[in-house]
Amino acid sequence: MVTILGYVLIAAFLILVIKQKLSPFTGLIVVSLCVGVVLCLSSGIPLDKLLTWMKEGLFYSQNESGKISLGTVNPTIMILFAVLYFSLMMNVGLFDPLCTYLIRKANGDPLKIILVTAFTSSVVTLDGDGTTTILIITTAFIPLFKQMGMKLSNLAMLIILPCGLGNCLPWGGPLARAAAVLHLEVNTLFVAILPILGVSFIYVFFMAYVMGTKERKRLGYEKGKKAIVTPQQIDDMVNVIKNHDKELKRPKLFLFNLILTIVLLVILIMGWASGAMVFLVGTALALTVNYSAADQRTRIIENGGDAVAVSSLIIAAGCFLGIFNGSGMSAAVAQHMASLIPESMGSHTALLFSFIGAIACYALPVDAYYFGILPVVAPIAQSFGITPTEIGVASFMGQALRYASPTVPWLFLLMSRTEMSFGDYQKTFFKWSIPMFFIFIGMAIVTGQLPLGI
Numbered sequence: 001m002v003t004i005l006g007y008v009l010i011a012a013f014l015i016l017v018i019k020q021k022l023s024p025f026t027g028l029i030v031v032s033l034c035v036g037v038v039l040c041l042s043s044g045i046p047l048d049k050l051l052t053w054m055k056e057g058l059f060y061s062q063n064e065s066g067k068i069s070l071g072t073v074n075p076t077i078m079i080l081f082a083v084l085y086f087s088l089m090m091n092v093g094l095f096d097p098l099c100t101y102l103i104r105k106a107n108g109d110p111l112k113i114i115l116v117t118a119f120t121s122s123v124v125t126l127d128g129d130g131t132t133t134i135l136i137i138t139t140a141f142i143p144l145f146k147q148m149g150m151k152l153s154n155l156a157m158l159i160i161l162p163c164g165l166g167n168c169l170p171w172g173g174p175l176a177r178a179a180a181v182l183h184l185e186v187n188t189l190f191v192a193i194l195p196i197l198g199v200s201f202i203y204v205f206f207m208a209y210v211m212g213t214k215e216r217k218r219l220g221y222e223k224g225k226k227a228i229v230t231p232q233q234i235d236d237m238v239n240v241i242k243n244h245d246k247e248l249k250r251p252k253l254f255l256f257n258l259i260l261t262i263v264l265l266v267i268l269i270m271g272w273a274s275g276a277m278v279f280l281v282g283t284a285l286a287l288t289v290n291y292s293a294a295d296q297r298t299r300i301i302e303n304g305g306d307a308v309a310v311s312s313l314i315i316a317a318g319c320f321l322g323i324f325n326g327s328g329m330s331a332a333v334a335q336h337m338a339s340l341i342p343e344s345m346g347s348h349t350a351l352l353f354s355f356i357g358a359i360a361c362y363a364l365p366v367d368a369y370y371f372g373i374l375p376v377v378a379p380i381a382q383s384f385g386i387t388p389t390e391i392g393v394a395s396f397m398g399q400a401l402r403y404a405s406p407t408v409p410w411l412f413l414l415m416s417r418t419e420m421s422f423g424d425y426q427k428t429f430f431k432w433s434i435p436m437f438f439i440f441i442g443m444a445i446v447t448g449q450l451p452l453g454i
Helices: 002-018 024-043 049-058 073-092 096-106 110-127 130-148 152-166 174-182 186-219 231-242 251-270 275-290 293-326 329-340 349-363 366-383 388-400 411-417 422-446
Strands: 060-062 068-070
Touching: 002 024, 002 293, 002 329, 002 366, 024 049, 024 293, 024 366, 049 293, 073 110, 073 174, 073 186, 073 251, 073 275, 073 293, 096 110, 096 231, 096 251, 110 130, 110 152, 110 186, 130 152, 130 231, 130 411, 152 186, 152 411, 152 422, 174 186, 174 293, 174 366, 174 388, 186 251, 186 275, 186 388, 186 422, 251 275, 275 293, 293 329, 293 366, 329 366, 349 366, 349 388, 349 422, 366 388, 388 422, 411 422
Parallel strands: none
Antiparallel strands: 060 068
């Protein structure tokens, strides 16, 4: 009975979210509560046990051997303040000087323009918001691309691939979701995938170089010839960056904000403190130094929308996972599914999940993937000796292909701005993203984060 209800819980959540009958937030809580009530009534378990399970999912649980598993509150705090912090850094204009310098240095060379576009996209996407990245980059670069006759399809790829990598940062969302499901510190997963992200960013600039070289040849550009664009047009591009939320910029505090950001990232990567504490303190310091008391409240309110949207999902996941794990449904489903896997295949679970998960990551909404699929796969993998970190890394392989999915709503904004059909977009995207997917796989294997089971 417990096994059947476990399958019902997962299936009901996936169907209701995919068909948009419930939002991920309400689905996580309402579906788990309904199935939990049925389980309690059918098994003679007191209904107040549901509250205990939810509490354990949110805060912590302790098994019979004394091992403590953290709930979802820690990753919730981290992503809440990480999103707030990087939104503040965009507000104060931390990245403006470098972006505007590079735009001026490009000076009408298609190759340089494409490389600068890739760099600027990589910087702007640090706040984890795809919509903001699309609006800023397209507003700044589309007039120049059109003036020079450069392909807007290239611009779309120079925006979306850095966005995909930026989404894998601790404050991007998927990392916190996976950490919550696997009861891991976000820092742990981030350090594990950091080499993968590093090499992938190098690939993005290699892609940009190839695009730029082809555009030079197609447009007949010769080094040293008169620039195609005027100084006024370059100034217009720079002004898009400089005038975005101009009243919020703090150029005189550039050095302070730069040092603070570097220190926070070093502490995070080195694992000297929890990501939740790092960004909690960092946000408080950034607000204190950059803004008055009244402006601090305004910044929290204005930037809090995206932060609360993601954080509320992690909280809801705590209720879902608490009931799913505490009731025994998770163990029952994992045991049943593991019994169906041949012993010889079990050690390959992580590698297989990398490929199967990539399809699921493309086909499903991100919350359905991380809260519907990963909680089932993780215990199965662990039963074959695969660690939570390794299965967490495996779950990230699909992020290389994620932004071809029609379940990502702001992709249609990108296609509209760059004048692409969905079919043309997917064709171009897969051309560049499939090699990135195999870079993800290869680097995960090389760094020992993805066991082959050999």
